[in-house]
Amino acid sequence: CVAAELASARQRQALRLHERPQGHKKMLYQLEYQISLDQISDLVFSLDLPGNILYVNRAIERVLGYSPDTIIGQHLTKILTAESWQTVQQIFQSHIRFHREATVPLSFIKADGGIAILEVKAIPIAQDNRIVAIQSMCRDITEKVRLEEQLKQERWQAQILYELTAILNQPLEPEDMAGACLDKLCEVLKVPIGHIRSFDPSSETASLIAG
Numbered sequence: 001c002v003a004a005e006l007a008s009a010r011q012r013q014a015l016r017l018h019e020r021p022q023g024h025k026k027m028l029y030q031l032e033y034q035i036s037l038d039q040i041s042d043l044v045f046s047l048d049l050p051g052n053i054l055y056v057n058r059a060i061e062r063v064l065g066y067s068p069d070t071i072i073g074q075h076l077t078k079i080l081t082a083e084s085w086q087t088v089q090q091i092f093q094s095h096i097r098f099h100r101e102a103t104v105p106l107s108f109i110k111a112d113g114g115i116a117i118l119e120v121k122a123i124p125i126a127q128d129n130r131i132v133a134i135q136s137m138c139r140d141i142t143e144k145v146r147l148e149e150q151l152k153q154e155r156w157q158a159q160i161l162y163e164l165t166a167i168l169n170q171p172l173e174p175e176d177m178a179g180a181c182l183d184k185l186c187e188v189l190k191v192p193i194g195h196i197r198s199f200d201p202s203s204e205t206a207s208l209i210a211g
Contacts, residue, residue, distance in 0.1 A: 043118065043138040046125070051076045051088070054133060063118070063140055065111030081107040081115070088122075096124045096134060105141060117142045160184075 043063045045056040052075055056068050064079060071078070077085050084106040095102035103121045110116050118138040125133040167180045 043140075045071075045136050045138070047076060047134045047136070049131065049133070051085075063138070064108055064116060079108050081109060083107065091122060092134075096122060097131060099124050099126060099131065105145070115142075116140060117145045 040057060041059060041062075043057065043059045045060070046054040048054055053072055056071050058068060060066050060068055060071060066079065076088065080088070087104060087106060091102045091104055101121065101123050103119060105117055106120050108116045108118055117140075119141045121137045123135045123137070124131045125135055163184055164181060167177065167184060170177070170180070172180065
């Protein structure tokens with residue numbers, strides 16, 4: 001996982017820098033840490049508290065289609081949907097400002113205009129016990145969400161078919177059967193029965209035009 005890779009990278013860097021002069025350690029640590037992040041397949045980025053992107057690894061090219069140079073310095077809303085930005089603000093208030101990590105799915109705007117859904121783990125970065133930045137590790141779950149939504153839709157359709165079949169198998173008069181089917185459709189479509197403008201059982205048709 002990404003967290004394990006980052007921990008391993010930090011450990012390797014610490015060992016390599018142990019014998020170096022103190023004046024070089026910080027600069028080399030930052031350089032090697034950035035190189036390690038660029039080798040990670042998942043998207044990693046850092047934000048300041050207003051939401052400006054301080055760093056993003058090269059995985060953004062594959063995941064969202066942007067070059068890191070065009071994104072660093074931009075506000076997160078350049079690549080995040082408005083709804084997901086509201087979620088980020090809520091997460092900051094409920095978790096980040098209390099030094100707590102949070103994991104949440106967010107919708108990102110790709111360079112080609114498409115939408116990618118990423119599972120984002122936001123980690124507060126503190127200095128002198130004060131939050132100064134946020135590091136985020138992102139896993140692309142777009143396909144997983146699509147398949148889950150497709151399965152949910154198929155189950156919903158199967159349930160409707162089952163319930164309508166059950167109604168059709170009842171010993172009802174045609175008018176009563178048509179009315180029962182209409183009631184079920186109104187329930188499924190969440191259309192109040194009072195909004196049905198016209199219904200003619202003899203023609204077996206109904207109008208679902210709201211009044």
